[in-house]
Amino acid sequence: MPLSEFTYRRRVTFPEVDSAGIVHFSNYFRYMEEAEHAFWRAAGLTVAKRGADVGFPRVSASFDYHRPLRFEDEFDARIRIVEMRDKVIRYECTLTKGDEKIATGTVTVVCVSRGADGVMKARALPPDIAGRFEVSPEAETR
Amino acid sequence: MPLSEFTYRRRVTFPEVDSAGIVHFSNYFRYMEEAEHAFWRAAGLTVAKRGADVGFPRVSASFDYHRPLRFEDEFDARIRIVEMRDKVIRYECTLTKGDEKIATGTVTVVCVSRGADGVMKARALPPDIAGRFEVSPEAETR
Amino acid sequence: MPLSEFTYRRRVTFPEVDSAGIVHFSNYFRYMEEAEHAFWRAAGLTVAKRGADVGFPRVSASFDYHRPLRFEDEFDARIRIVEMRDKVIRYECTLTKGDEKIATGTVTVVCVSRGADGVMKARALPPDIAGRFEVSPEAETR
Amino acid sequence: MPLSEFTYRRRVTFPEVDSAGIVHFSNYFRYMEEAEHAFWRAAGLTVAKRGADVGFPRVSASFDYHRPLRFEDEFDARIRIVEMRDKVIRYECTLTKGDEKIATGTVTVVCVSRGADGVMKARALPPDIAGRFEVSPEAETR
DSSP states (O other): OOBOEEEEEEEOOGGGBOTTSSBOTTHHHHHHHHHHHHHHHHTTOOSSOTTOSEEOOEEEEEEEEOSOOOTTOEEEEEEEEEEEETTEEEEEEEEEETTEEEEEEEEEEEOEEEOTTSOEEEOOOOHHHHTTBOOOHHHHTO | OOBOEEEEEEEOOGGGBOTTSSBOTTHHHHHHHHHHHHHHHHTTOOSSOTTOSEEOOEEEEEEEEOSOOOTTOEEEEEEEEEEEETTEEEEEEEEEETTEEEEEEEEEEEOEEEOTTSOEEEOOOOHHHHTTBOOOHHHHTO | OOBOEEEEEEEOOGGGBOTTSSBOTTHHHHHHHHHHHHHHHHTTOOSSOTTOSEEOOEEEEEEEEOSOOOTTOEEEEEEEEEEEETTEEEEEEEEEETTEEEEEEEEEEEOEEEOTTSOEEEOOOOHHHHTTBOOOHHHHTO | OOBOEEEEEEEOOGGGBOTTSSBOTTHHHHHHHHHHHHHHHHTTOOSSOTTOSEEOOEEEEEEEEOSOOOTTOEEEEEEEEEEEETTEEEEEEEEEETTEEEEEEEEEEEOEEEOTTSOEEEOOOOHHHHTTBOOOHHHHTO
């Protein structure tokens, strides 16, 4: 059965926190990506199969920051698919700590094949990947 | 004289590149922030004066990725102020490598004071900071 | 009862892997530190209590690398105390993936108090911290 | 003419600083590696030629920390070759800020060829690389 969302739990590590005592804003993008990769594992997949000529670079990414995270805070990153087209998957990701909403992110990923020269060319999602995912019902009714 | 933009030159380092051979998308946010901090230094300022109770956390950040950067690529990050209000500065940042447009980012920063308990509260930009910057003419005529 | 060792399980994330497809050597030091911090949590402590004037900077750190780690590999970081003196704790840390020995690290940490000016001065380990830890029997019989 | 050392200048960036206001100890290993790569560029080389089947993984690395580095500090990383054998280069690296000695590191690198399966096998340094470097006279007279 295809999956449309996943919740990933994580604890803030020491070097992720800046000198103001809060998680550096760039690390939220890494948290969102970790949630995405855990989501793919939950679907029996990996975003980076060794030797595969298919890759998933990002075409855009954003975050809105509501409240800070601090050292050793435990939080949830809930990621869900809000759009899935031929070559593209778009995710939204909500970070929460208990009842507190911490941040909301979005990332758009394109499927590419990589030539021997390293040049990337957009291509349709392979069926064995596309078949494992579907758009979140939540997103469809907005 | 107030400044409205700055261009920062940087070379891609090894751990910034991922297993696909391109700069990890999260690092663009660090490049944009490095350009911002170099911009502040060019204005005779620092974003993180030791012992200061004023800070500049981010409320939102985004990037659109056009072309990849690779190991040892040299690129320019041109940052400019596109909005400046009482408590808020919004920047746009364009990454280019020679004539190639690599990526376009934006980040919105809020000025806060930090209490003894670490709690942050939005406040007006201090005059000695606000007086050093102005919105880019380019942004105003859009 | 004082603790002398801890095993921390972790999975390799995407940006930790370099363009050669293996975990960047600098990240092993972060893994060792994550294991140390999890060890402290298991002892009911935190290395960075908010507002505390006590800190634990590193005076030396090293790693020997035996085999590479790759994306999504799950591994164990077993950390143990091999020396504990007045102001200093020295740890050894072994990284393993199943039966494979991946790497062996060591880190020496000194207890400091931090003045209002940010200057750090070595001091004895506070009794409530020293009392929670002891040197690993394994280390003592070497 | 073969080179035996290089000095690389760098400024501390914001996310490299931890919540204690000092550069996180893991980043010193990245500074040492940046100096190494700048050294190779000064010799007309790159450690990671695209498409090359030769790589330079680390077999050991260490740092002794003498004084902290803080945000926006400018420092020099002087790296020099202290040993060069058939398959191995060992470097020492001294970090200084003005007259202050900040830290001393060492890293040992092995030359490998990488098979199609990603497996790495130690091999002799290619002559066009070995011919560009030599052991520092300073190291030889110790």
